[in-house]
Amino acid sequence: MQKLIEQTALALARSKSNVVLSGAGMSAESGIPTFRGNKGLWKEFNAQELATPQALRKNFSLVWQWYNERKKQIAEKSPNAGHLALSRLQEIIPLAIITQNIDNLHSRAGSSNVLEIHGNIFKARCMACGHVMDFSQTDNSTFLCPACTRGKLRPHVVLFGERLDERQLQKTFALLQSAQVFLVIGTSSMVYPAASFAEIAAEAGALIVEINPQPTAQADIVLRGKSGEILPQILQSLQDFKSLKN
Ligand code: OAD
Numbered sequence: 001m002q003k004l005i006e007q008t009a010l011a012l013a014r015s016k017s018n019v020v021l022s023g024a025g026m027s028a029e030s031g032i033p034t035f036r037g038n039k040g041l042w043k044e045f046n047a048q049e050l051a052t053p054q055a056l057r058k059n060f061s062l063v064w065q066w067y068n069e070r071k072k073q074i075a076e077k078s079p080n081a082g083h084l085a086l087s088r089l090q091e092i093i094p095l096a097i098i099t100q101n102i103d104n105l106h107s108r109a110g111s112s113n114v115l116e117i118h119g120n121i122f123k124a125r126c127m128a129c130g131h132v133m134d135f136s137q138t139d140n141s142t143f144l145c146p147a148c149t150r151g152k153l154r155p156h157v158v159l160f161g162e163r164l165d166e167r168q169l170q171k172t173f174a175l176l177q178s179a180q181v182f183l184v185i186g187t188s189s190m191v192y193p194a195a196s197f198a199e200i201a202a203e204a205g206a207l208i209v210e211i212n213p214q215p216t217a218q219a220d221i222v223l224r225g226k227s228g229e230i231l232p233q234i235l236q237s238l239q240d241f242k243s244l245k246n
Contacts, residue, residue, distance in 0.1 A: 004221055005230065008181075008209050009237035011221075012093055015180035015207075020086060021197050022099045022106070022227075025186020025212060029080040029228035032073070032103055036188050052160045060152070061142075067155040068138040071121050075136075079109035082185070085231035087111040092238060096175050100187060100194050102157050115175075117168050117194065123156035132156055164193065172197070182206040185227050189217045 012018050024034035035041050049055050050066045079087075087110040089095050097106055097114045102121040106114045124135035124143070128151025135153065137143075145151040158164060176182075182201040189195040198217050202208050210219035211227050223230050 001223070001225070002233075004223055005233050006237050006241075008183075008221055008223065009234050009241055011181050011207050011209070012089070012095075012234070013238055013241055016094060017175075017178045018089075018093055018095045018181045018183070019175045019179040019201065019206070020095065020097045020099075020183045020185060021187065021194060022097060022101060022185045023187025023189075023194070024101060025188075026082055026099070026227050027077070027080070027101055027103050027105050028186065029082065029226060030077045030103075030105060032077055032105075034186075034188075036190065047160055051157075053162060056154060056159065060154075064155065067121060067157065071136075072138050074103045074121060077103070077105070079105045080228045082227035082229075082231040083109035083111070085235040088235055089231075089238065092242065098172055098175065098194075098197065100191070115168055115171055117158070117164050117172060119155070119157035121155065121157060124153040125156040126151035127154050128152070169193075173200070176201045176206075177204045179204070179206040181209065183209045183211065184217060184219065185211045185231075187212075187216070188214075 028034055033039060033041050050063060056063050083105050086097065086106065090111055097111055099106055099114060099116055100118045102116065102119050104120055104122050122134060122136055123132055125132045126145035126148060129145060129148040131145055131147035143153045145153055176197055179201045182198060184198050187194065198208050208219040209221040209223065210217060211223045211230050213225055
């Protein structure tokens with residue numbers, strides 16, 4: 001494992017464009033449940049009833065209730081050692097983060113250059129004019145948009161069956177094309193389009209590194225373990241490598 005970590009650190013240090021794709025496993029060590037697997041959220045809750053445009057139309061307040069509950073739980077959690085290591089890595093190497101997570105933990109860890117392709121649970125969006133705003137309240141679901149004063153606000157998260165934001169996708173595809181190292185962290189790679197990103201980056205020439213305790217996608221370097229343990233080791237190795245060079 002140490003050899004693979006050093007190999008990854010060296011590749012990151014040499015690359016001009018490093019890109020991370022993170023999924024729910026990235027936040028597992030913060031105590032936020034993942035979606036799939038034995039204790040996954042979609043084992044306990046019905047996605048069709050809670051996270052689809054149909055659910056939003058049929059049962060607006062239930063959808064809000066579900067996201068409000070999750071928002072409360074997430075607000076109590078903190079970034080873990082993996083989030084913090086990525087944020088420190090950004091001080092040393094060029095690194096962009098594409099995340100499927102809506103928990104805001106990359107930003108709370110101090111990371112910049114984060115594309116939240118599935119939205120952000122601490123934001124709301126107007127269903128009439130599309131205005132997006134910070135929205136931390138968890139007590140009500142009947143707010144009207146302050147920008148247009150007529151539209152209802154919905155959680156600013158992507159629901160099953162919805163398209164991702166076009167501008168975010170364009171930025172994402174530009175990153176996939178430019179990436180020299182592409183780190184796939186804590187995702188089961190089952191939800192599209194994110195599930196295709198590693199392959200697109202690989203076709204464009206990136207070295208693919210996967211960090212996950214379970215086997216998922218194909219990668220050039222597979223670091224089998226928890227991101228909160230492996231990322232700090234990569235950071236350490238990169239720092240050692242940089243200090244040797246100076
Ligand atoms: P999943 O729950 O499908 O997968 C989580 C992955 O994290 C699994 O492959 C685990 O093996 C891995 N994992 C668990 N603990 C880990 C740890 N400590 N370190 C690293 N990896 C770990 O979550 P996603 O792939 O993120 O979409 O799911 C993708 C999308 O499906 C989500 O964004 C959400 C969901 O429905 C929407 O809500 C639109």
